[in-house]
Amino acid sequence: MANANASNVNQAMASPPLRRRWWFGFVLLLIATAAWLVYRGPKIDTDLLALLPPTERDPVVAEALDHVARHWTAKTIFLVSHPEFDQAQAAAQQLAEALVDSGLFRDVQAQLDPRLEEAYFDLYFPHRAQLPGPRGDSLFTKAEQALYSPLTSIYGDLLEKDPLFLFAGFLEQLPKLNPAMQVRGGWLTVESQGQHHILLTATNKGEAFHAQGGTGIEPLIQAWQTRAEERWQATLRAVGVVRYASRAAQQARGEVTLISTGSTLAVVLLFLIVFRGPRPLLWSFIPILTGLITAFVMTLLVFDRIHVITLGFGASLIGVCVDYNFHFFCERFHHPKQTPAFALRSILAAIGLGALTSAIGYAGLALAPFPGLRQMAVFSTSGLLAAFFTVVCLFGHAHATPPQKPPRGYRRVRQLTTHLDKLCWNGWATAAAVGLLVIMALGLYRLDANDDIRSLQKPPADLQREETVIKQLIGNPESGRFLLVEGHDRNQVLAREEAARDFLAQHLDEPQPFVTQGISQFVPSLSSQRARWRELQQTLIDDGALDAYLTRMGFEPAFAAAIEGQFSGEMPEPLPLENWLKHDASRYARDLWLGATARGFASMVLFNRPIDQDLASALEQQVPGVRYIDKVADVSRVMKRYRQLTMLFAAISYALILLLLLWRYGFLHGLRTFCPPIIAALFALASLGWLGVPINLFHIIALLLVLGIGIDYTIFMAESGVPSTLLAVLLSFITTCLSFGFLALSGNPVLQAFGTTLVIGLLAALVLAPLARRS
Amino acid sequence: MPTIMILFWFMPAWSDTAPYADLFENPVQMGQHETLDRVGERLQQVNVLRADFRQEKQMKMLRRPLLSSGTYLFAAEHGIYWHTVKPFDSVFMLTPQAIYQKSAGSEALAVDVATKPALAGFTQVFLSLFSGDSQVLEEKFALFFQGKDEDWQLGLRPKGMVMKKVIDRLVLQGGETVTQLDIFEANGDHTRIFFENIQTGGALSDGERERFKR
Secondary structure: OHHHHHHHHHHHOOOHHHHHHHHHHHHHHHHHHHHHHHHHOOOEEOOHHHHOOOOOOOHHHHHHHHHHHHHOOOEEEEEEEEOOHHHHHHHHHHHHHHHHHHOOEEEEEOEOOOHHHHHHHHHHHHHHHHOOOOOHHHHHHHHHHHHHOOHHHHOOOHHHHOOOOHHHHHHHOOOOOOOOOEEEOOEEEEEEOOEEEEEEEEEEOOOOOEHHHHHHHHHHHHHHHHHHHHHHOOEEEEEOHHHHHHHHHHHHHHHHHHHHHHHHHHHHHHHHHHHOOHHHHHHHHHHHHHHHHHHHHHHHHHHOOEEHHHHHHHHOHHHHHHHHHHHHHHHHHHOOOOOHHHHHHHHHHHHHHHHHHHHHHHHHHHOOOOHHHHHHHHHHHHHHHHHHHHHHHHHHHOOOOOOOOOOOOHHHHHHHHHHHHHOOOOHHHHHHHHHHHHHHHHHHHOOOEOOOHHHHOOOOHHHHHHHHHHHHHHOOOOOOEEEEEEEOOHHHHHHHHHHHHHHHHHHHOOOOOOOEEOHHHHOOOHHHHHHHHHHHHHHHHHOOHHHHHHHHHOEOHHHHHHHHHHHOOOOOOOOOHHHHHHOHHHOOOHHHEEEEEOOEEEEEEEEOOOOOHHHHHHHHHHOOOEEEEEHHHHHHHHHHHHHHHHHHHHHHHHHHHHHHHHHHHOHHHHHHHHHHHHHHHHHHHHHHHHHOOOEOHHHHHHHHHHHHHHHHHHHHHHHOOOHHHHHHHHHHHHHHHHHHHHHHOOOOHHHHHHHHHHHHHHHHHHHHHHHHOOO | OOHHHHHHHHHHHHHHOHHHOOHHHOEEOOOOOHHHHHHHHHHHHOOEEEEEEEEEEEOOOEOOOEEEEEEEEEEOOOEEEEEEEEOOOEEEEEOOOEEEEEEOOOOOEEEEOOOOHHHHHHHHHHHHHHHOOHHHHHHHEEEEEEEOOOOEEEEEEEOOHHHHHHEEEEEEEEOOOEEEEEEEEOOOOEEEEEEEEEEEOOOOOHHHHHHHHO
16 A cells, blocks of 8 residues: 555655755745744734634624723723822822833823812803702702801802702712722822722723733833832732733743743754754754744734734644654654655655644634634644645655664564554453543533633732722722613713613612713713703792792892792703813713714713623613623623534534544444544543533634544554554654643643643543554 | 992991901011910910810801801811711811811712812811911911900911902900800801810820721
8 A cells, every 4th residue: 555655646746856946945935924024023912802703793892892992901000008198199109200201101190180170160060950969858958068067168159159059969979989089189099998099090002912012011010019119118009901911921921932942852852862863853953943934924924913822832833843754754764775755755645644634633723713713723734734845845855874773762662562463352451441431421421611711811819919909999890891872862872871870770779889980970961951950940949949948048038039040941051962072071081982883872881890691681671772791701602602613513523534534444444543533532521521620612622633633643553553653653742742731831721721631632542542553 | 230339238248357356456476475475385285175166157148147066176186076966967077188078968078188279278277276386377377466364366367369268367265275266258258166165185085086087
């Protein structure tokens, strides 16, 4: 069979010098493109969110999420704490200056602009009778109390114009996520447990997840933390996506270095030890390097950016690309008197099939529409094929001098082969097999799934602690969840917001008040403004309550008449949203307005606790145009759906491979060849079950890789079970497993999932591979 | 409206100070008037003062004064804690950094003094009035004095533009301690506070200290 293959292949392939020219041409093009890309500056992503698929097919919602990303997730919140307010203030002042000086932030909000009060007065005072405030009896009670207060003296002749303190009443009910938050010395502060905490926020310049910006910020923050501690004995905490991204980038960089160094070292050592000389090693560098550079260039060409997870995963490619080299050099030994070209031809069918199945396995990563996985697919497939192409083109002339001694370990392997030949199926074997199958079945039974995307993000513990402290003090705003409110015109958006808030308030006010922050609380809808005016008119004028109050308090008749005059007659022009948006007073709340969309207008409403799904659905039905957005839940749902789809696809792939094997090797041999991959996959799953690791989409995708790579061992065993092949299989297993082993140690849960599944699966595939030998 | 009628309109405010008209013809300087200096020293020695108060607030717009009463606590390092019991239960607190007010049924209102220059002066003045901080008083006010050790009157007229917009004059009266405070506001309102059952000295209890911490 081998000879027939060789002659077919001979006819199919061009003569060696031509192949070499193709290869050189390809490499020149490759290097030119690589140089150009590096010169242009490659974009490297570090955040998990960039790996995720767009969960929204609705363009309006997608735009809203984008707006949120740009305005909210790009914010970093700083908290300066000290038992004494003066010290905290001094430290905060220093931090504010440092933030501005660093040039990495814009919109640094430190002290509140003292003109803000004037702005509020300027905008709202004329509309005080149209804005929400105390109603009915409590209106008069509060007004009376206010009259007694010494503070009223400061407000001087405002009293004439607003004797019922409507303006103050409006300000009092404006939403505060944490009611304990106050303004002191112009700073936003909270006092808690003997400490004064001062709050500052700043928006990062540039893309929130851009590595360049990110790497600059985290070390700065740490430096500021040290300085605050030393200079003021104050504690500085900071929370923001950029910190997590930065740490993740640092970690990923470290891991990519570790993985590539480790893998390369393993490869170098193995080559030197086994093949006893530098030349096989030097030859092998060429396909590996070509593979890696091709992978890098192709990914950048196709996606215009590359994620560190891709790099981390791709570093494990080293262990896979080297396989063809192992087979070549082992084969050289098997027929030492033949030319390198002959060795190449002999193994071509096997390594061709192996490359094909592995490439298909990697390409399966592109199934789910995850940009990150698609990057990995392009990276790995192109790298693998480039390495293969290099071996095919160049190795016809590699290692021309025949090897003198056999590779180390060859004798051991030959002994192993003899043992394997002697193995036969007896009672013990059957009992062991059954026992193993039972244990596996139990493991599969214990298997659990967890598609929650949060399990994929393992933030560093110290950052999490800082985040918890800060969130508690600012009132626990929910960052991944909000209401998206849409309408045909601006006023409809406001009216719908009000309806949504009323609905939620009815259902959620215990045990703690449910606080929302929405534009409609700063600018009520036109109908609300009119309703308030009519309500005041009704209470004050029609019901005569105003008259009663003024008489009871003993207001001078002239004043009383003037005051009554304010509420009779026509309602003043209501406050339109556009005016609010343009005015200085809206500076801190403006971001809630999402503006014009394809369907009209939209805004978002924040709140301080999550809303349970049933209530959210009820709300969406009750108030049209309102949607509860929970990005975390949405992505987790997508993850789950794709996990289920991929499981189906995996089953189909295995079925197709079975058919292929049955076709090539006949019924019985084909079945035997199929056993290792399928058992290996089930073994991997069962092990995860026993280890208590809940599986997610990435574990299933790793199973596809187990198939794609593990099948190589089976095919090589099936094609020729000679000791040299077995040695090559063993060597390639060692390098591959080592590479994926490093991944399993990664701090990144995605890479960890891949690594663990692959190591276990490939180990099982290797151990079972001899089953596929021709008997 | 003819100008002369406007003058008449404003007259009633000025006529309120008529009882103290002679007081405000006796300008003094600290350090140059023995009785005043003795009074100042006595006041400065008081670190803690507890009293009951009665307040009459006559507002320009109202025909009748607003009457209230309650308890009053002054602590030199902390500030003033004003607890009104009748007609409404409410607390008003003055410290060097902030003004704080809490009435039953409303949320607490904390006013940051740093962002409001007018208030900054106000709080400083009131705290120094009760602690007898002569330096501040002389800096911010033109002083007027008459009377004896057992029965004196101290008049103050603000010097600063910002203060003048709010307060026209202040009058403190008393003997051993301050027993009456009159605040004449620029807009014509007049508040008179009587202090009774005055106890000086002693230390703050823990509960009282807590109050100042909010």
